[in-house]
Amino acid sequence: MASILQCMACGQQYPINSVMYVCEACGGLLDVEHDLDTLRQTHTRQTFDQRLGSLDHPHKSGVWRFKELVNPDVPDDLIVSFPEGNTNLYHVPRLAAWAGVGSMHLKHEGENPTGSFKDRGMTGGVTQARVLGMSRVACASTGNTSASLAAYAAFSGLEGIVFFQNKQVAMGKLAQSVAYNATAIRIDADFDKNLELVRQVSQDLGIYVLNSINPFRLEGQKTIVFEILQQLRWDVPDWIVVPGGNLGNSSAFGKALSELYKLGWIERIPRVAVIQAEGASPFYEAYLRGFDHLRPQKAETIATAIKIGNPVNYPKAVRTIRATNGVVERVTDQEIMDAKAMIDAHGIGCEPASACSLAGVKKLVGRGIIGSSERVVGVLTGHVLKDPEAVIGYHADTLPNLTGTYANRLYEAGPSVEELARILQRNQEPMLA
Numbered sequence: 001m002a003s004i005l006q007c008m009a010c011g012q013q014y015p016i017n018s019v020m021y022v023c024e025a026c027g028g029l030l031d032v033e034h035d036l037d038t039l040r041q042t043h044t045r046q047t048f049d050q051r052l053g054s055l056d057h058p059h060k061s062g063v064w065r066f067k068e069l070v071n072p073d074v075p076d077d078l079i080v081s082f083p084e085g086n087t088n089l090y091h092v093p094r095l096a097a098w099a100g101v102g103s104m105h106l107k108h109e110g111e112n113p114t115g116s117f118k119d120r121g122m123t124g125g126v127t128q129a130r131v132l133g134m135s136r137v138a139c140a141s142t143g144n145t146s147a148s149l150a151a152y153a154a155f156s157g158l159e160g161i162v163f164f165q166n167k168q169v170a171m172g173k174l175a176q177s178v179a180y181n182a183t184a185i186r187i188d189a190d191f192d193k194n195l196e197l198v199r200q201v202s203q204d205l206g207i208y209v210l211n212s213i214n215p216f217r218l219e220g221q222k223t224i225v226f227e228i229l230q231q232l233r234w235d236v237p238d239w240i241v242v243p244g245g246n247l248g249n250s251s252a253f254g255k256a257l258s259e260l261y262k263l264g265w266i267e268r269i270p271r272v273a274v275i276q277a278e279g280a281s282p283f284y285e286a287y288l289r290g291f292d293h294l295r296p297q298k299a300e301t302i303a304t305a306i307k308i309g310n311p312v313n314y315p316k317a318v319r320t321i322r323a324t325n326g327v328v329e330r331v332t333d334q335e336i337m338d339a340k341a342m343i344d345a346h347g348i349g350c351e352p353a354s355a356c357s358l359a360g361v362k363k364l365v366g367r368g369i370i371g372s373s374e375r376v377v378g379v380l381t382g383h384v385l386k387d388p389e390a391v392i393g394y395h396a397d398t399l400p401n402l403t404g405t406y407a408n409r410l411y412e413a414g415p416s417v418e419e420l421a422r423i424l425q426r427n428q429e430p431m432l433a
């Protein structure tokens with residue numbers, strides 16, 4: 001049986017190659033469903049381990065290595081891949097100690113071709129655009145989706161169209177989209193409004209929408225979890241911790257874990273913790289109310305990648321929390337920036353939203369939800385260079401309402417050996433001993 005599109009609300013099925021983002025019958029979100037019963041008989045997880053280190057298209061991609069669980073029927077020559085994925089999983093005992101857990105790894109998705117995990121979804125989405133014969137692809141974005149869409153569209157000769165909010169887009173992301181030759185439009189509206197606009201305009205003009213409402217993107221993002229498990233030699237951790245904005249990753253992670261469990265390739269399901277910024281935490285608030293329903297918010301946070309008040313993937317993210325016995329937590333901008341300073345000072349680095357993972361682990365340990373002997377994997381979603389203004393602002397202690405708790409002072413000196421010696425002979429404690 002081939003893969004199909006299926007409504008998560010009413011179960012209605014559609015052919016895999018329909019140009020459709022929500023169910024025509026009920027408006028519910030669509031899943032790409034694969035034939036797991038056949039896959040269980042024809043493949044084992046060793047199939048995917050054997051492809052590690054491949055030099056060949058498409059298996060050299062950390063996404064398409066798992067093609068059978070991403071988009072099995074697409075012809076290889078239509079796959080648009082840089083390649084992406086194959087990101088590092090860092091063992092970070094000193095950060096684990098800071099957060100209060102016995103063992104922690106950080107999966108650095110900022111190491112993807114355009115500097116964020118969005119590339120894993122975009123390779124799936126732009127490939128599907130080619131399968132469907134579309135010549136234009138569009139998204140609304142807080143920045144990283146646009147950077148990624150712009151690159152994948154350019155690489156494959158499609159027109160990329162990106163809608164930005166006119167305020168608070170991190171400099172690195174804006175620069176990338178313009179550099180990669182997208183049709184970039186700044187609009188006087190926030191992300192949530194821009195998403196509405198892109199859906200309307202694209203429908204009117206026959207453009208393929210590549211926001212994370214597009215189920216093919218989530219199929220690509222599942223491979224973050226597949227790779228983590230491969231890198232741990234399938235030794236399942238206790239927790240996977242991920243920042244939550246539009247909740248695409250949160251949704252994809254639950255689907256990935258359920259599929260692996262159904263296939264019998266993992267013996268238990270790790271708990272997923274989704275971490276939101278306090279000023280953009282509608283998912284957290286719904287969680288506290290037992291997921292009665294989502295109440296959209298006006299979002300505000302320094303972590304612009306997750307400055308989202310009305311996450312489109314809410315129902316799928318709820319499904320993840322239920323399927324994994326997961327939790328939702330939120331952290332303040334101060335906690336985010338302090339955790340980021342720790343990750344940065346470790347030589348790893350990430351953008352503000354990514355630091356929700358470490359800040360969230362610390363908070364959940366403090367609240368007794370993550371046990372101090374548990375094994376935790378945190379996901380870093382974006383690269384440190386995405387938002388240089390946040391870095392410099394923190395260390396110069398010039399960010400409004402925030403303190404540079406762990407600021408690394410930038411010294412000034414004249415061209416004098418004595419002056420330099422005075423600076424270098426001061427007592428400096430390393431931040432992470």
Ligand SMILES: *Cc1c(COP(=O)(O)O)cnc(C)c1O
Nearest residue numbers: 144245246247248249305381382
């Ligand atoms: C998009 C993005 C997020 C939010 O991910 P969702 O899947 O929308 O929850 C977090 N961090 C970074 C760096 C991002 O680019």
Ligand SMILES: [Zn+2]
Nearest residue numbers: 007010023026
């Ligand atoms: Zn439906």
